[in-house]
Amino acid sequence: MKYPGSVNKTYKKTVINYKNRGMDLEAMINDACSYYLEKDIAIIYKKPTPIGIVEVDYANNAQIKKAYFKEPSTLDYNGIYLGKYVEFDAKECHSKTSFPLKNIHDHQLKHLARIIKHGGICFLVISMNDNYYLFKGEDLLEFIKDTTRKSIPFEVIDTKGYKLDYNYVSGIDYISGINKAYKELINFEENES
Numbered sequence: 001m002k003y004p005g006s007v008n009k010t011y012k013k014t015v016i017n018y019k020n021r022g023m024d025l026e027a028m029i030n031d032a033c034s035y036y037l038e039k040d041i042a043i044i045y046k047k048p049t050p051i052g053i054v055e056v057d058y059a060n061n062a063q064i065k066k067a068y069f070k071e072p073s074t075l076d077y078n079g080i081y082l083g084k085y086v087e088f089d090a091k092e093c094h095s096k097t098s099f100p101l102k103n104i105h106d107h108q109l110k111h112l113a114r115i116i117k118h119g120g121i122c123f124l125v126i127s128m129n130d131n132y133y134l135f136k137g138e139d140l141l142e143f144i145k146d147t148t149r150k151s152i153p154f155e156v157i158d159t160k161g162y163k164l165d166y167n168y169v170s171g172i173d174y175i176s177g178i179n180k181a182y183k184e185l186i187n188f189e190e191n192e193s
Contacts, residue, residue: 025092025127029077031171042175044079044086074111075122081178082186085120087112088174093128098151101144109144112137121182125164125174126157133161134177 026046036042054066075089089108093099104124115122115137122137139160143152162177179186 025090025125025132025172026076028166028171029090029125029174032174033077033079033171035170036175042079042081042086044077044081046077047074075108081121081175084182084185085115085118086122086178087115087120088123088125090125091127093126095151096129096154098153099126099128099157100151102150104140109141113141116141119185121178121185123178123181125172125177126161128157129154131158132164132166132172133157134164134174134181135161136181 030046033042033044033046036044052067053064055064057063057065075087077089078085078087080086089104091099091103093103112122124133124135124137124140126133126135135157140152143156162181164177165173167173
């Protein structure tokens, strides 16, 4: 029996495109950045990758035809939250058992260590096993220093990382993760509202 106004749902099979993996994660983080800015919670932006332009096609809406990366990029996002400098990178992992360290370049690790040395908040947002984690830069550097492994076991990320919630309106709530992971650095009296 069909009821008036009933909805006939058809489901499409999701096709995974590894070419743009991480873009969905970045879109959800970008949503969070916009939400935090709109609500005056934090000022965090995605950093543009510095490029040098070699050739431009002015006849075709000034389309860039050839370009190169001027320098290696550091981390994806930076800004300020409650008077603290924040910088982090978004990483998506499709392995169920471990996060490959080859996804983090040496220059990024050096940059991460410098931020921490100067009192900044630095971390990775890792998408893994249908969850999102804030993994502190300090924990990442300590793990690398204490092991010869080429990957971080999922158990380490699940234990040491801070699970982040996702909300359709506000994106991935990495600010709550910062509040938990860096409570010794954050002045919560300013954040209570």
